Amino acid sequence: MQPPYTPPKPPGSGFRAGYAVAAAVPLFFVLCVVGVTGYFRLGSETTALRQSLMGSVDGQWKKTIAVHLGWFTTSLVRAGSQLVKLDPEPRAAIEAVRGVEVGVYKLHGDSQREDHGAILARADKAMNRRGWVRVVGVSHDRDLVTVYMPRKGMSMRNLKCCVMVFNGRDLVVASARGNLEPLWAIAEKHLELGLNRHPLVTCAALGPGLPIRRE
Amino acid sequence: MKRLMLLVPGAVMLASGLVLNVHAETLPPGQVDFGTFLPPAGGGEFVEVNLTGSLISMAARFIEKQEPDVAQVLNGVQLVHVNVIGLNDTNRGDLEKRTEKVRKELESKGWERIVTVQQNEQKVGVYLKTLNKDTVQGLVVMVMDGKDNAVFVNVVGDIKPEKLALLGERLHIDPLKKIGRVTEKAEKTEKTEEAESGK
Numbered sequence: 001m002q003p004p005y006t007p008p009k010p011p012g013s014g015f016r017a018g019y020a021v022a023a024a025v026p027l028f029f030v031l032c033v034v035g036v037t038g039y040f041r042l043g044s045e046t047t048a049l050r051q052s053l054m055g056s057v058d059g060q061w062k063k064t065i066a067v068h069l070g071w072f073t074t075s076l077v078r079a080g081s082q083l084v085k086l087d088p089e090p091r092a093a094i095e096a097v098r099g100v101e102v103g104v105y106k107l108h109g110d111s112q113r114e115d116h117g118a119i120l121a122r123a124d125k126a127m128n129r130r131g132w133v134r135v136v137g138v139s140h141d142r143d144l145v146t147v148y149m150p151r152k153g154m155s156m157r158n159l160k161c162c163v164m165v166f167n168g169r170d171l172v173v174a175s176a177r178g179n180l181e182p183l184w185a186i187a188e189k190h191l192e193l194g195l196n197r198h199p200l201v202t203c204a205a206l207g208p209g210l211p212i213r214r215e
Numbered sequence: 216m217k218r219l220m221l222l223v224p225g226a227v228m229l230a231s232g233l234v235l236n237v238h239a240e241t242l243p244p245g246q247v248d249f250g251t252f253l254p255p256a257g258g259g260e261f262v263e264v265n266l267t268g269s270l271i272s273m274a275a276r277f278i279e280k281q282e283p284d285v286a287q288v289l290n291g292v293q294l295v296h297v298n299v300i301g302l303n304d305t306n307r308g309d310l311e312k313r314t315e316k317v318r319k320e321l322e323s324k325g326w327e328r329i330v331t332v333q334q335n336e337q338k339v340g341v342y343l344k345t346l347n348k349d350t351v352q353g354l355v356v357m358v359m360d361g362k363d364n365a366v367f368v369n370v371v372g373d374i375k376p377e378k379l380a381l382l383g384e385r386l387h388i389d390p391l392k393k394i395g396r397v398t399e400k401a402e403k404t405e406k407t408e409e410a411e412s413g414k
Contacts, residue, residue: 113257116254117253117254120254135264137262139261149267154273155269184276
């Protein structure tokens, strides 16, 4: 009796699976490294803002700290917070944050008075290219504070801002993304409670015909 | 080919002209371009606030239950632009020239000057752009405080001058609060003077 016909294996298919596994392992490590180092790398807007200032001020810059918590980490924190009993306010704060990053740098050596006009012009150019506009710019003596926000696509659910603070020696760049809806819900709740305690509303609830009525 | 070589720069110039024209047309009627201001050399005061419609409507949403009247004022505003520039010997002349240029531009574009104060070294000018005399499209306040600073304010939207201080208070813009009080005071003085001259 003849054995049943089995189609011949294409040459080298076993090798291909081996190659895929061999490629996946280093790729996984690379992704892990990128993921971990990502905690210490700032995003493109914050980096652009930092570079625009560093390019305008002579001297040697040293990084004190740079931390970046992106959507993955904040999602994990949000998910983790569901397992913990929390008051509504801190829970709303955790729910609101979608990403935060902060970088602190120090200028070493003697530095001359900076030209804040040139710094602002350079920062504006860099941020405008990315679709961000300066909402606030304050300069006094050697202190400079700027706040940038996206030109379009801003809403309570998607709020972004980028801040730069420089005092002639220390530079802080930070950016945050958030959804204000949970915070807004808490604020509304407090407001309604406050309104319900209002004497006129209490009166309206007790007797009809008064100008304010509880919905 | 030569024709094409001539046509390309022509087309580019025409297109750029059209783009510039469209950009100029998209500027709302109540908006004024003061130009770019730079912080004064030597570390003088410089404040620039540029709030867009989306941010203002967000602020309005926060207070609409507590203070519906204020929320209504905020909802009518599309843009708030405030510039405070500390004056020194190097920038005073330039800022005075710029104030004069903006003043002429506003007058040529049909803005109505509603308040003018010239007291000591302080010059205040309040301009209003209206549509059919009922709807305010924009407001401009320019202050040259001889020794201290120059202030340029442009509020685009339906805003009355007496609401400026309120707007500054709710949007936490201190210069706007101050300028609102100055404007209110100046308006009151003008009204008193008018009433007195009428008698």
